[in-house]
Amino acid sequence: MKIQGKMFVWLSVFVLVMAIVYGVWSKEPAGTTALFLAFGLCIMIGFYLGFTARRVDAGAQDNKEADVADDAGELGFFSPHSWQPLALGIGGALAFLGVAVGWWLLYFSLPMVLIGLWGWVFEYYRGENRTQ
Structure with a gap:
């Protein structure tokens, strides 16, 4: 989960820079607001994943020498038939x-x-x- 958290934090930095550039150049409030809200969502997800990664065991995605099969197994319970x-x-x-x-x-x-x-x-x- 550490790598996903870092990816979202870096994505939030990119979206913040783009929101500032877009806001200065376009002076259009709706798109600028949407980009700043996207920044907020990315930073929230990044910090949540980073916080959760410290509390759980390291997964296969955090190990650079891991194979795809190392992450196999049960992922959780999903309801098979729900209307x-x-x-x-x-x-x-x-x-x-x-x-x-x-x-x-x-x-x-x-x-x-x-x-x-x-x-x-x-x-x-x-x-x-x-x-x-």
Whole structure:
């Protein structure tokens, strides 16, 4: 993780320089603001990865003599069959469409977002997936 953290920190330095150059040359506020926000996101991710790398064991990506097979194995648990992201995505799309079309659409999208979020969070606490 150390190398990913360093990559994001260097990327944030590049984006900051580009944001300053773009802001001075173009005097366009929307693009300049977007670049400064991208800088903030890159620096947050870089510091998070650097902070996390100090707390966990070194991975194969941190070893210069490592092979691809050294990083093989289980990566985590991923839900094989879940409809909740679809409901959440449709509700989120309707919510953002409500900003463009009309705020009244949020009355229909908010329940869909809440149902999708609730179902996704508590998916493994009910039915056949319930743990005892």
